[in-house]
Amino acid sequence: MSQRYYNQMWADAQHELSDLLAEELPAEPLSPQKDRVVFVQRVATLYVRYIQICRKLVEVHDLLLHPQKRRVVRASLDAVMGRVLELKNEMVEKEFSEYHYMDDILYALKLTPAKLEIPIPHYFLNDVSKTAQDRKGMLMDIFKMMEAIKSLDSVTLEEMTQEEAIKIIQSAERARQGRLRAKLLQEISRSKRKDAETADTISAAICIQKAWRSYIQRRKTQHEERIFLGMVMDSKYLEPCPDEIAVLAAEADTRIKQKEYEEAYQKSVQLVVNELREMEAYDMSLTLKSQIQQWFFECRNATGAFPEYPSEEDGGSSLIFEEKTPEQLKTEIDENEEKPISRNYSSKSKKTEGKEKLKKGVEAEEEAGLKMLPSAFLPDLEAGNKVYTDVWKNRDESENFSQKHEVELIKEEMRKVVEAEVRVQVDEQMRQELAEMKLAVDKDKGVKPKTNAKKKKGSKSGKKKEKDLTADRSLESLCQELVEQGLLKQTNNVRMQDYLGEYSYLGTTLRQNDIEPMPSLSDVRQVLSLYAVLPLGSPAVHEKAPLIKALLLVGPSGVGKKMLVHAICQETGSTLFDLSPLNTAGKYPGKDGLAMMLHMVFKVARLLQPSVILIEDAEKMFYKKTPAAETELDPKRLKKNLPELLKLIKGEDRVLVIGTTKDPHSADVESLCKMYTKIILIPRPDYSSRYVLWKKLIMKEGGEVTFALDLSSLAKNSDGYTPGHMVQAIRSVLTKKRILQQARKPLTAREFIPALAKLDPVFQEEEEALKSWYAKTPLGKKRIKAAAGKEEELPPPPKGKTTKTKKKK
Numbered sequence: 001m002s003q004r005y006y007n008q009m010w011a012d013a014q015h016e017l018s019d020l021l022a023e024e025l026p027a028e029p030l031s032p033q034k035d036r037v038v039f040v041q042r043v044a045t046l047y048v049r050y051i052q053i054c055r056k057l058v059e060v061h062d063l064l065l066h067p068q069k070r071r072v073v074r075a076s077l078d079a080v081m082g083r084v085l086e087l088k089n090e091m092v093e094k095e096f097s098e099y100h101y102m103d104d105i106l107y108a109l110k111l112t113p114a115k116l117e118i119p120i121p122h123y124f125l126n127d128v129s130k131t132a133q134d135r136k137g138m139l140m141d142i143f144k145m146m147e148a149i150k151s152l153d154s155v156t157l158e159e160m161t162q163e164e165a166i167k168i169i170q171s172a173e174r175a176r177q178g179r180l181r182a183k184l185l186q187e188i189s190r191s192k193r194k195d196a197e198t199a200d201t202i203s204a205a206i207c208i209q210k211a212w213r214s215y216i217q218r219r220k221t222q223h224e225e226r227i228f229l230g231m232v233m234d235s236k237y238l239e240p241c242p243d244e245i246a247v248l249a250a251e252a253d254t255r256i257k258q259k260e261y262e263e264a265y266q267k268s269v270q271l272v273v274n275e276l277r278e279m280e281a282y283d284m285s286l287t288l289k290s291q292i293q294q295w296f297f298e299c300r301n302a303t304g305a306f307p308e309y310p311s312e313e314d315g316g317s318s319l320i321f322e323e324k325t326p327e328q329l330k331t332e333i334d335e336n337e338e339k340p341i342s343r344n345y346s347s348k349s350k351k352t353e354g355k356e357k358l359k360k361g362v363e364a365e366e367e368a369g370l371k372m373l374p375s376a377f378l379p380d381l382e383a384g385n386k387v388y389t390d391v392w393k394n395r396d397e398s399e400n401f402s403q404k405h406e407v408e409l410i411k412e413e414m415r416k417v418v419e420a421e422v423r424v425q426v427d428e429q430m431r432q433e434l435a436e437m438k439l440a441v442d443k444d445k446g447v448k449p450k451t452n453a454k455k456k457k458g459s460k461s462g463k464k465k466e467k468d469l470t471a472d473r474s475l476e477s478l479c480q481e482l483v484e485q486g487l488l489k490q491t492n493n494v495r496m497q498d499y500l501g502e503y504s505y506l507g508t509t510l511r512q513n514d515i516e517p518m519p520s521l522s523d524v525r526q527v528l529s530l531y532a533v534l535p536l537g538s539p540a541v542h543e544k545a546p547l548i549k550a551l552l553l554v555g556p557s558g559v560g561k562k563m564l565v566h567a568i569c570q571e572t573g574s575t576l577f578d579l580s581p582l583n584t585a586g587k588y589p590g591k592d593g594l595a596m597m598l599h600m601v602f603k604v605a606r607l608l609q610p611s612v613i614l615i616e617d618a619e620k621m622f623y624k625k626t627p628a629a630e631t632e633l634d635p636k637r638l639k640k641n642l643p644e645l646l647k648l649i650k651g652e653d654r655v656l657v658i659g660t661t662k663d664p665h666s667a668d669v670e671s672l673c674k675m676y677t678k679i680i681l682i683p684r685p686d687y688s689s690r691y692v693l694w695k696k697l698i699m700k701e702g703g704e705v706t707f708a709l710d711l712s713s714l715a716k717n718s719d720g721y722t723p724g725h726m727v728q729a730i731r732s733v734l735t736k737k738r739i740l741q742q743a744r745k746p747l748t749a750r751e752f753i754p755a756l757a758k759l760d761p762v763f764q765e766e767e768e769a770l771k772s773w774y775a776k777t778p779l780g781k782k783r784i785k786a787a788a789g790k791e792e793e794l795p796p797p798p799k800g801k802t803t804k805t806k807k808k809k
């Protein structure tokens with residue numbers, strides 16, 4: 001597509017965004033909503049609309065050439081993704097469920113279910129810093145080296161047992177005898193053929209030709225008929241058409257150009273900064289100094305004393321030139337000294353404030369009605385929208401056909417950067433000057449000049465610092481050790497889109513009839529894209545969106561828990577660590593060994609971020625009672641240390657712990673839920689998902705889906721089986737020989753049934769048990785409470801819920 005197309009798409013997205021912002025931030029704040037259903041419906045509609053904008057911005061950012069525009073788009077994209085996460089969180093808080101069904105909204109907005117897929121920006125993998133690239137390269141080298149060593153080990157003859165050697169010799173000997181026998185048979189048949197030459201070869205050939213030609217023609221006509229009736233796709237449409245190939249080539253070309261333009265932009269920025277430093281920095285410092293001196297005297301005239309110079313953390317002299325009177329400023333600085341506050345929108349104090357408010361708010365909410373939680377992304381969205389309107393919306397670009405950067409804009413931007421640099425130097429000088437002036441003027445009055453000692457003390461007493469146990473070791477040696485120990489692993493090449501699953505169309509209808517629907521596999525894919533892929537891929541989203549440090553995937557064997565973990569890593573370029581109890585058993589023994597292992601994993605995970613720490617069989621770590629057979633493995637050894645280390649993960653560390661379990665019952669629910677703040681229940685596939693799974697998985701394994709293969713009855717008969725079971729059944733049926741036979745003997749549904757029958761499906765009881773386990777988790781409990789309250793009366797009273805819940809349980 002042309003650049004004009006992407007520019008137009010960007011304009012559309014911004015237009016929609018400004019409409020949404022007008023709705024979200026009205027001049028008069030919205031009054032609290034008493035009806036929970038209406039409130040959730042409003043949030044869900046906003047959520048769907050933001051996803052549509054997100055989809056557009058992802059496409060625009062991927063293929064727009066102009067480097068400065070791409071920066072603005074990226075900022076908006078991050079903010080939109082963050083807002084989507086906030087809205088999801090809002091729905092979870094108000095509906096007490098991780099899954100939400102929006103078919104009615106899709107219908108109202110005239111959208112297809114595919115439009116609800118969470119888009120994954122290409123920049124997660126493409127726009128990676130040079131250091132990150134180098135580190136990943138180093139890791140790949142280590143993996144290759146380890147593979148080479150392993151393959152060498154497997155070739156060594158020492159490992160071959162006598163039995164294996166005999167088997168090889170035997171099979172070679174049998175092959176030799178077979179070859180001899182075949183040669184003999186060939187000779188015999190050749191001599192027989194010579195004898196038959198006398199027969200009427202011509203009439204025989206005609207007979208065969210007749211039969212063959214009529215067979216071929218019948219097949220051809222049948223196929224043409226099906227194409228004509230629209231039952232089969234014409235093969236010319238199955239392979240990419242020349243236009244499609246041309247579009248893909250153009251896109252690849254655009255991406256190469258993007259890189260060139262970006263380099264040119266970076267060079268230009270450097271040139272402009274140097275030029276500004278040379279030409280304008282001196283004048284800037286003079287103007288600043290005179291302004292600050294003027295402020296000193298104005299303050300003294302107004303208040304009778306020289307002011308306190310704003311500290312560096314408060315922004316230095318930039319604070320002075322915010323539009324305020326000197327008195328206002330003085331009182332503000334005095335207040336600041338008494339109780340240091342943070343001015344940053346996204347600062348931690350604000351976050352904790354938000355959390356406290358959240359807790360208190362739940363009770364107050366019940367009385368006043370429902371309100372949206374405070375947003376960290378709306379200010380960013382507003383700022384992005386303003387930049388678009390002020391700079392880009394009406395920009396005349398008739399001279400910039402190639403869409404290269406604009407130097408004037410760089411100058412405007414960099415002037416602020418250089419000014420900030422100059423301001424730091426000027427502040428230092430002026431602070432000195434002010435101290436001298438105070439000393440000279442106030443000395444006679446016997447006033448001691450104030451120092452910032454108190455503040456500095458405060459800033460020092462920060463959070464507890466982690467001890468670096470491996471300060472003397474390089475990252476490479478740490479990685480090598482972790483790979484050797486099997487704690488750092490290579491990820492499988494699967495993407496989120498490979499996790500198949502169809503949309504469930506009945507969600508809202510069932511909920512309206514008070515039946516809790518089971519989520520579909522496409523819901524699972526969506527939730528994980530939201531909770532894991534977006535925050536791991538985007539630093540901005542990870543820092544400001546509701547922080548998820550650990551999530552737990554619960555589901556029967558074969559529903560794709562591991563596959564999802566690998567897909568998350570692939571989509572975000574994450575490094576995969578494996579701290580599963582079975583994988584760590586016997587490694588790094590003792591208390592110190594354990595501390596060292598965890599320290600190394602978390603240190604490398606932070607340095608190579610984004611990182612995923614996989615804990616398979618997560619229930620083992622929290623066993624109520626360790627089974628006798630496993631006591632030697634000591635599966636609970638990480639139970640204490642791991643949650644503590646999790647506490648040290650902050651917004652800037654893109655590290656996510658993902659636990660998987662198929663047997664959560666054997667774990668202590670409370671401690672499991674304390675560590676894993678998000679719990680995602682993965683169900684067995686429903687009919688429509690099974691239909692898609694059979695079709696795609698058979699094709700993936702080399703099978704051909706023809707009319708002879710009744711996918712519908714196969715999907716119906718495989719109720720209860722997971723995708724893992726299906727893969728097993730398909731692999732056992734589709735042997736190399738069977739694949740070759742397909743042309744004359746097409747696959748049928750019946751062939752897969754015996755293979756399936758050998759496997760145990762997920763029984764209804766097992767699924768019910770998982771559901772009832774989920775009801776014991778914090779969110780499950782809340783949902784039951786809310787449902788019980790709803791049954792009693794509306795709105796639900798805070799008292800009396802517990803009794804009802806108990807009854808239900």
Ligand SMILES: Nc1ncnc2c1ncn2[C@@H]1O[C@H](COP(=O)(O)OP(=O)(O)OP(=O)(O)O)[C@@H](O)[C@H]1O
Pocket residue numbers: 498499500501521555556557558559560561562563564660661662693723724725727
């Ligand atoms: N939705 C899906 N789409 C395509 N393939 C799937 C899907 N779910 C699972 N699979 C395939 O099924 C097989 C089993 O999946 P996986 O090992 O991830 O399951 P699991 O839930 O981790 O099992 P377990 O609990 O036994 O470890 C894999 O080959 C995987 O590729």
